[in-house]
Amino acid sequence: MCILSIFIQTNGDFILTQNRDESIYRPTSPNVETREFFGRKITGPVDLNSGGTWIYYTDKYTVCVLNGGYENHSHRPPYRMSRGLVILELLKFASMDEFISEINLDGIEPFTMLMIDLKSNQKQILVWDGKQKFVENLNDEKLIVRSSSTLYNASEKLFHKEKFEELEFINYEEIYKIHQKLAMPKNEKYPIVQSTxxxxxxxxxxxxNLKFCPIQI
Incomplete structure (x- = not known):
């Protein structure tokens, strides 16, 4: 849930890639599943701990979430709902704008949520800092790179962005290779967290089309 890139073409086609940096002890299904929530079918990997997900698509939306908002925050459970369930709440609403306006996020840990409406080609990021919602409209963007504030500092975020900006030939294989190189290994700072x-x-x-590749831990 911690590094994402999206390359967007002028016709609305896109390639969205996301590294999930998570506790090595948090269980995840080994395969992508199609499930139904609020009358809509979603396709994506499953977080077995909460029953939610961190990335999915439907016939209308593509959605993913990163841990944290603009700044690092202290983890202070219990929280009212997992962020992997919060992103499914979008399916209750008629539009992304309605979801942003109406969703109650009190008691939810900070997050950054990317939403794409495949019908209207609308693209937005919702950032929740634990107290306030912030909305970014991305309809004119061609490249979006975000890294989780809970794991990466400002210089690391800039390094990630520059790696994607240096890409000469934009295709899914080359983008995937960059994400592989940026994958977080086990380290002393976060001994139980890595790219999973x-x-x-x-x-x-x-x-x-969705490609899900678990990383051997």
């Missing part, structure tokens, strides 16, 4: 999977969603010609 890479997920890539390719939207082309109104067809969505």
């Amino acid at each position: 999977s890479i997920t890539q969603i390719i939207y082309s010609g109104k067809v969505t």
Whole structure:
């Protein structure tokens, strides 16, 4: 849930790739599943701890979430709902704007949520800092790179962004290679946290394909 990149073409097609940096003890399904929430079918990996997910697509939306908002924060459980369930709440609403306006986030840990409406081509990021919602409209962006504030400082975030900006030939394989190189290994600073999977969603010609690759721990 911690590094994402999205390359967007002028016709609305895109390649979204996300590294999930998580506790090595948090259980995750080994495969992608199609499930139903609030009358809509979603496709994505499953967090077995909460029953939610960190990235999914439907016939209308592509959605993913990162831990944390703009700044690092202290983890202070218990929280009212997992962020992996919060991103499914979008499916209750008629639009992303309505979701942003109406969703109650009190008692939810900070997060950054990317939403793409495949019908209207609207793209937004919702940032919740634990007290306030912030909305970024991304409709004119061609490259978006975000890294979790809970794990990466400002210089590391800039390094990630520069790696994607240096990419000469934009295709899903080259993008995936960068995400592999940026994958977080076990380290002294975060001894039980590392990149546990890479997920890539390719939207082309109104067809969505998802590739989910668990990383051997």
